[in-house]
Each structure stands twice: as structure tokens, then as C-alpha cells.
Amino acid sequence: MENLRKFVAPEIVFGPGALQLAGRYARNLGANRVFLVSDPGVVHAGWTEAVVRSLDAADLKWALFTEVSPNPRAEEVMAGADRYDQEACDVILAVGGGSPMDCAKAIGIVHTNHRHVLEFEGVDRVDDPGPPLICIPTTAGTSSDVSQFAILSNRFEKRKIAILSKSVVPDVALVDPEPTTTMDAYLTACTGMDALVHALEALVSNAGSELTDLHAREAVRRIFRYLPEAIEHPRDIAARQQVMFGSLAAGLAFSNAGLGAVHAMAHSIGGLFDLPHGECNSLLIDHVVRFNWPQAGHRYATLADSLGVSLEGLSSGATCETIMEALSRFRHRIGITARLRDRGIRRKDIPQLARLAVDDPCMATNPVAPTTNDIETVYAQAL
Numbered sequence: 001m002e003n004l005r006k007f008v009a010p011e012i013v014f015g016p017g018a019l020q021l022a023g024r025y026a027r028n029l030g031a032n033r034v035f036l037v038s039d040p041g042v043v044h045a046g047w048t049e050a051v052v053r054s055l056d057a058a059d060l061k062w063a064l065f066t067e068v069s070p071n072p073r074a075e076e077v078m079a080g081a082d083r084y085d086q087e088a089c090d091v092i093l094a095v096g097g098g099s100p101m102d103c104a105k106a107i108g109i110v111h112t113n114h115r116h117v118l119e120f121e122g123v124d125r126v127d128d129p130g131p132p133l134i135c136i137p138t139t140a141g142t143s144s145d146v147s148q149f150a151i152l153s154n155r156f157e158k159r160k161i162a163i164l165s166k167s168v169v170p171d172v173a174l175v176d177p178e179p180t181t182t183m184d185a186y187l188t189a190c191t192g193m194d195a196l197v198h199a200l201e202a203l204v205s206n207a208g209s210e211l212t213d214l215h216a217r218e219a220v221r222r223i224f225r226y227l228p229e230a231i232e233h234p235r236d237i238a239a240r241q242q243v244m245f246g247s248l249a250a251g252l253a254f255s256n257a258g259l260g261a262v263h264a265m266a267h268s269i270g271g272l273f274d275l276p277h278g279e280c281n282s283l284l285i286d287h288v289v290r291f292n293w294p295q296a297g298h299r300y301a302t303l304a305d306s307l308g309v310s311l312e313g314l315s316s317g318a319t320c321e322t323i324m325e326a327l328s329r330f331r332h333r334i335g336i337t338a339r340l341r342d343r344g345i346r347r348k349d350i351p352q353l354a355r356l357a358v359d360d361p362c363m364a365t366n367p368v369a370p371t372t373n374d375i376e377t378v379y380a381q382a383l
């Protein structure tokens with residue numbers, strides 16, 4: 001039975017204009033009053049209002065919840081679940097990046113299961129699914145709109161928690177590249193790198209399959225080819241659509257194959273230092289490639305064409321250096337030039353970061369099972 005592979009995905013509508021189907025889909029899901037989860041940045045960019053217009057056109061009532069931080073907090077989820085009950089809503093609609101979407105997922109399961117959100121931490125800890133959930137991503141990065149993951153911040157313990165469950169896969173993902181045209185260059189770069197790392201981690205995951213490989217490879221190809229273009233020409237909908245497709249493919253891959261050491265390590269940095277998730281991933285990826293190389297080098301090497309490098313005649317060591325350099329060059333080219341130390345991380349922080357990272361559920365699918373010492377070494381290299 002160990003050769004059987006499962007692949008879970010929501011109903012997906014992809015393409016410019018998908019956002020405008022919000023009202024119709026909410027109605028199809030039986031909505032009377034929609035709980036709209038967003039955040040101040042997305043409201044400011046006008047995308048929340050665009051969704052509201054669609055709900056109004058479908059004659060639906062709605063309540064808006066925007067008290068969501070960039071790294072969404074457990075207490076915000078609990079406040080959101082209270083509001084959901086007070087407003088007597090029956091469908092949840094998230095519009096935004098990973099933060100509002102993860103918060104919306106968690107609000108749903110808190111509402112249904114009547115438990116504190118921190119009790120769902122880990123793999124398959126959710127008994128009952130939440131109310132119907134529609135997600136409209138406004139970044140091409142986290143792909144929370146198709147994934148089995150919700151990541152939250154436990155501020156009291158200064159760490160992130162991961163909820164992995166089929167119960168948090170949205171019912172509908174309306175994946176529209178138009179909202180990504182208002183992201184600034186750095187947010188585009190960080191979220192795009194997050195998507196790229198999703199694909200890379202899914203491709204070498206020890207729970208991957210042909211189905212997830214297919215998506216992961218295509219994601220790497222498109223993101224590498226089109227992300228710089230989307231940054232240079234932010235309003236170019238064709239480039240944005242390619243990156244959005246890459247992000248979607250990466251999301252389908254990682255949701256079903258799992259992630260790895262980059263995410264485990266990025267989560268512990270994000271929890272302790274409250275830094276942007278995509279940036280954390282970007283600063284770690286090449287170093288994790290080196291660490292994983294003995295086990296997974298042959299898989300990374302299959303990406304040479306997509307990464308625009310030739311590996312002909314190279315030794316395994318030189319192949320590893322070439323792939324690492326390609327990733328590092330790419331990140332610099334799109335404007336992510338910092339090191340961990342530039343973000344306030346010090347050598348003394350490494351033991352605590354490493355302890356948290358080895359326990360992160362994402363580490364379970366990394367191709368090499370690391371010791372805490374191994375992870376300390378990788379952090380030190382990225383410092």
C-alpha cells in the first residue's frame with residue numbers, strides 16, 4: 001500500500017476576472033451572510049472593495065474582519081471566531097495574502113469545533129471541517145488558497161504553529177492574477193521566492209509523488225522565467241499570470257508533498273523575529289540545498305534547464321555549487337540581498353532557532369533528517 005498517493009485540491013477558477021465570481025460562488029455554497037476576512041493593506045489596494053461589489057451584486061449580506069497581522073496571531077483567530085458567531089455568518093471568504101487566508105481557515109475550524117486554535121497544532125488534529133471557505137489570493141506566493149496548511153503565530157511562546165489538515169483545504173480558490181498587480185517590487189520578490197521554495201521543497205520531499213513532481217517542476221520553470229519580468233513590469237498581466245500559475249502549481253505540489261527544512265527554519269525565525277515569511281525562506285534556500293545535497297542532489301540537478309545552468313561534465317560537488325549559485329544569483333537579481341544578520345539575528349540566537357526548527361512539522365518531510373547541530377550549522381552559514 002505504500003505506493004499509493006493522495007492528491008487533495010479545492011475547486012479552482014484560474015484567470016483574470018476570477019475574483020468577480022466571489023458573489024456567485026458564495027451563493028452557490030449557500031451563503032446568507034458572508035464573513036469576509038482581509039487585512040488593511042489589501043483593503044487599501046482596493047481588492048476587498050472589489051469583492052464586496054461582487055457580493056452586493058449577488059444580493060448577499062456580509063461582515064468584514066480585517067484585524068489580521070502580517071504573521072497572523074492566535075488571539076486574532078479567536079477574536080475573528082467570536083465575530084463570526086456574533087455576526088451569524090455562514091460562509092467564510094478570505095481575500096489577501098497568506099495571513100488573512102490562514103486566519104480565515106483557523107477561524108472556521110475554531111467555530112465548528114469550539115476549541116482554542118492552538119489545540120489544532122500538528123498533523124490531522126482537526127475533527128470537523130469549518131464552514132464553506134472561498135479564498136482569493138492577492139499575492140503569488142503562499143498558495144494558502146489551495147493548501148492543507150495554516151500557519152499562525154503563538155506570540156506568548158514566540159513561535160509559529162503549523163496546522164496541517166485536509167479540513168483546512170478551501171472549498172473554492174478564485175485565483176486571479178489581477179490583484180497581484182498592486183504588489184510592490186519587494187513583496188512580489190519575497191512572495192515569489194516563497195512559491196519557488198514551495199516547489200523546491202516539494203520536489204525533494206520524502207512524501208512526493210509523480211503528481212506533485214509534475215506541479216513542482218512546472219512551478220520552478222515559470223517562476224524562474226517570469227518573476228523578474230513581473231517585478232520589472234508590475235502591471236504586465238501576462239507576466240503576473242505566469243507567476244500566479246507558477247505559485248498555484250507550487251501550492252498544489254507542496255500541499256500534497258509537504259515542505260522541508262527551509263520552511264521549518266523560516267518558521268522559527270518568523271516566530272522569534274516576526275519577519276516576512278518569503279524573505280526568511282529566500283535567505284535560507286541555497287544553504288539548505290547544500291545540506292540536502294547528499295540525499296537529494298540528483299533531484300535538484302534535474303532543474304538545471306529551468307534554472308538556466310548547464311551541469312555537463314561537472315562533479316557532484318561542482319553541480320551543487322552551480323545550483324546554489326543559480327538560486328543565490330536569482331534572489332539578488334530580484335532585489336533580496338540581505339543576510340540573516342542584517343535582520344537582527346545573532347549567533348547567540350541560533351541554538352534556540354535550531355531547537356524550534358527540528359520540531360517543526362515541515363521538517364518531517366525533508367529528505368535528510370537533521371540533528372539540532374546540523375541545523376545550527378545551516379543557520380550559521382546563512383548568517
Ligand SMILES: [Fe+2]
Nearest residue numbers: 142194198277
Ligand atoms: Fe511558504
